[in-house]
Amino acid sequence: MSICEMSEKWLTYSVSTADGLVLSEDIRNHSLDGEKRGLKRVSPIIAEDDHCSELDFIRREFGHHEQGISRINNGSFGTCPASVLNSQAMWARLFLQQPDSFYFGPLQEGLLHSRKTVAELINAAHVDEVSLVDNATTAAAIVLQQVAWAFMENSFQKGDVILMLHYAFGAVRKAIQAYAGRAGACIIEVELPFPVRSKEEIIQYFRAAVDRGKRDGGKIRLAVIDHVSSMPSVIVPVKELIGVCRDEGVDQVFVDGAHAIGNVDIDIQDIGADFYTSNLYKWFFCPPSVAFLYCRRMFHPIMHHPVVSHEFGNGLPAESAWVGTRDYSAQLCVPSALEFTKNFEGGINAIRQKNHEKVVAMGEMLAKAWGTELGTSPELCSSMAMVALPNCLEVSSDQDALNLRSRLRKEFTVEVPIYYRTPKTYLHSNRGPSFNAYTRISHQIYNTLDDYLNLKSAILQIVAEASKAKNDVCS
Numbered sequence: 001m002s003i004c005e006m007s008e009k010w011l012t013y014s015v016s017t018a019d020g021l022v023l024s025e026d027i028r029n030h031s032l033d034g035e036k037r038g039l040k041r042v043s044p045i046i047a048e049d050d051h052c053s054e055l056d057f058i059r060r061e062f063g064h065h066e067q068g069i070s071r072i073n074n075g076s077f078g079t080c081p082a083s084v085l086n087s088q089a090m091w092a093r094l095f096l097q098q099p100d101s102f103y104f105g106p107l108q109e110g111l112l113h114s115r116k117t118v119a120e121l122i123n124a125a126h127v128d129e130v131s132l133v134d135n136a137t138t139a140a141a142i143v144l145q146q147v148a149w150a151f152m153e154n155s156f157q158k159g160d161v162i163l164m165l166h167y168a169f170g171a172v173r174k175a176i177q178a179y180a181g182r183a184g185a186c187i188i189e190v191e192l193p194f195p196v197r198s199k200e201e202i203i204q205y206f207r208a209a210v211d212r213g214k215r216d217g218g219k220i221r222l223a224v225i226d227h228v229s230s231m232p233s234v235i236v237p238v239k240e241l242i243g244v245c246r247d248e249g250v251d252q253v254f255v256d257g258a259h260a261i262g263n264v265d266i267d268i269q270d271i272g273a274d275f276y277t278s279n280l281y282k283w284f285f286c287p288p289s290v291a292f293l294y295c296r297r298m299f300h301p302i303m304h305h306p307v308v309s310h311e312f313g314n315g316l317p318a319e320s321a322w323v324g325t326r327d328y329s330a331q332l333c334v335p336s337a338l339e340f341t342k343n344f345e346g347g348i349n350a351i352r353q354k355n356h357e358k359v360v361a362m363g364e365m366l367a368k369a370w371g372t373e374l375g376t377s378p379e380l381c382s383s384m385a386m387v388a389l390p391n392c393l394e395v396s397s398d399q400d401a402l403n404l405r406s407r408l409r410k411e412f413t414v415e416v417p418i419y420y421r422t423p424k425t426y427l428h429s430n431r432g433p434s435f436n437a438y439t440r441i442s443h444q445i446y447n448t449l450d451d452y453l454n455l456k457s458a459i460l461q462i463v464a465e466a467s468k469a470k471n472d473v474c475s
Helices: 003-008 054-061 082-097 099-122 136-152 170-183 199-217 238-247 297-302 316-321 330-341 347-370 398-412 423-428 449-474
Strands: 011-016 022-027 130-133 161-165 186-190 220-226 252-256 275-279 291-295 384-388 418-420 437-442
Touching: 054 082, 082 099, 082 330, 099 130, 099 291, 099 316, 099 330, 130 136, 130 316, 136 170, 136 220, 136 252, 136 275, 136 291, 136 297, 161 170, 161 199, 170 186, 170 220, 186 199, 199 220, 199 238, 220 238, 238 252, 291 297, 291 316, 330 347, 347 384, 347 437, 347 449, 398 418, 398 437, 398 449, 437 449
Parallel strands: 161 186, 161 220, 220 252, 252 275
Antiparallel strands: 011 022, 130 291, 275 291, 384 437, 418 437
């Protein structure tokens, strides 16, 4: 049987639940530990076979993508292969078939297995440091909630500082304002340069912001640091910035790694953050929506899920594992996503490296064609890269950027986000030409060269139209 035929074949498992109920399920990839739960795997999901190429396999797994779209925006919503979607459907059916049995057996065991999978991936010291939540926004609310309580209970004083990067994701920025700002915190933004050529530039500006926060005896209670920022997309040297925080007496450090897992290497013990979150559906092939939140164990007593349910007080992992009746199937699919990555030689690490190399190559190709530049040096690119757009496109506001993005989607079937470089970022740039706008391109295993050639041609066509319109006006 060929690899493609195997990838279409559903697998059969016998699932022995905690109360003795035996369910037979046709599934592609079950995510519970077979040895611990008595699962018997009948056949492998994929067999080595020369009759089907890796490209054919990828086409099968992502055949549900809308055809004819140059989808260069994996960074926003991620992607989920068909085999993992089938696993999710199996979990949803298990719940609907016998909810009571599911709640007392497979649900809790499955969530624990997902947490163990994450703990191993990120090198957490203990599985109890890992909780599963919906997304990084939920994780930010959990961290910032305890900060707000600290202000209200006078552990922190009004005017104490919360530090965040001006690269911060919009939802996290608003959460900082809603929780910490409302509770009395002084919020300081770290003004970082863009374009940026080295991590040393980022460290320099971060040190300056820390000094400003500590001026006149100020106390920095929390630093919120992106690992891979969203817009503009930059790999931030989190380990070095956390080192600065430790040296300068910052109380807590929260790393927003929404784009990180499956995109850059994560070693929690080496990074040294107090809190760390990452979405598993962006670059790790899980269905939406699931993320993890790592919490250093010393903070466990004060960490609670903002949705209070029956598990309140039993620890954040337990609280997050039951926030009322809902669909938990995405959170149960983490081991299935890991198994999917093993279909590729080198697994997730090789996928990540290939994506990085491809996105840099595509970014350089586009910059050359448009006469522009990359927004960062290659080592600060993850599986995403910022490519400057020609200034003749006259993107001079966020609305202009949104309009260009919409036009690329509707007229050219290219899906890619556009970043408007606000005037304040010019203050830190004294190098070379200055560009008003950038596009953020992503590369995931389903992308092809044609996707980027379509973007290149679309921009060149819009540039030609703008040039012609300008000449017509002048004449």
